[in-house]
Amino acid sequence: MFCAEMKKNPLICLYFDRLFTHYGKQFWWPCKSGQNWEIITGAILTQNTAWTNVEKALNNLEEAGMNTAEKILYCPEEKLQELIAPAGFFRQKSIYLKIMADFYLTRDAFYKKSSDMNSLRKELLSLKGVGRETADSILLYAYNKPIFIIDAYTRRFASRHLGLDEKMPYDDMQKIFMDNLQKRTEIFNEYHALIVQLCKESCMKKGCNKLCGKLFQE
DNA sequence: AGCCAGGACTGAG
DNA sequence: CTCAGTCATGGC
Numbered sequence: 001m002f003c004a005e006m007k008k009n010p011l012i013c014l015y016f017d018r019l020f021t022h023y024g025k026q027f028w029w030p031c032k033s034g035q036n037w038e039i040i041t042g043a044i045l046t047q048n049t050a051w052t053n054v055e056k057a058l059n060n061l062e063e064a065g066m067n068t069a070e071k072i073l074y075c076p077e078e079k080l081q082e083l084i085a086p087a088g089f090f091r092q093k094s095i096y097l098k099i100m101a102d103f104y105l106t107r108d109a110f111y112k113k114s115s116d117m118n119s120l121r122k123e124l125l126s127l128k129g130v131g132r133e134t135a136d137s138i139l140l141y142a143y144n145k146p147i148f149i150i151d152a153y154t155r156r157f158a159s160r161h162l163g164l165d166e167k168m169p170y171d172d173m174q175k176i177f178m179d180n181l182q183k184r185t186e187i188f189n190e191y192h193a194l195i196v197q198l199c200k201e202s203c204m205k206k207g208c209n210k211l212c213g214k215l216f217q218e
Numbered sequence: 219a220g221c222c223a224g225g226a227c228t229g230a231g
Numbered sequence: 232c233t234c235a236g237t238c239a240t241g242g243c
Binding site: 042043044046047048049050051052053054088089092096128129130131132133134137149151152153154192195196199205206207 | 221222223224225226227
């Protein structure tokens with residue numbers, strides 16, 4: 001009971017409201033085709049990579065007609081690497097995309113109907129190239145499952161404005177956010193997108209430690 | 219020029 | 232489990 005009270009962090013809800021009021025709806029995940037496979041592809045390509053570079057790679061795939069899991073699976077390795085090169089780490093990511101394509105072709109139909117978020121998460125995490133953040137991005141934005149994503153931006157936000165340890169284990173920080181919010185896909189979707197938007201502001205960049213102005217005053 | 223970007227894997231200790 | 236090294240491109 002005592003611990004349950006201590007876990008309450010009213011700032012998490014408060015700051016969501018302020019961010020949403022300030023920035024408005026973000027319409028995530030950015031996806032030109034509206035296809036789930038494009039979202040999944042983007043989730044892998046954006047690993048430690050600027051989104052502008054991911055867009056170049058996604059455009060290359062689209063223009064080459066390599067915009068389905070089948071096409072990726074049978075695309076020559078060398079050609080695939082060439083198409084996704086702008087997103088960086090193209091040798092490993094080409095392998096990860098093929099592994100993901102195989103998963104998608106064999107398991108997507110089942111999980112589209114299943115409500116078992118935990119087993120989907122475990123299966124995603126078993127794939128080479130899929131860590132917790134990528135798995136949760138796919139769960140939330142491709143499968144509309146109610147899960148909160150922890151990324152570098154979220155850690156920075158949590159550290160500067162919520163008083164949390166930036167290096168805290170992934171699952172621990174995820175639990176804190178989820179315990180303090182309504183467990184709704186729309187909330188988790190919007191909150192993550194808003195944090196990313198916030199972190200594009202100059203005062204949230206890596207080298208700058210001064211707090212942003214009015215949004216986070218008590 | 220150098221730092222950073224919507225991470226994950228591997229091997230060492 | 233924690234940590235450094237590795238992977239690669241493009242913008243600022």
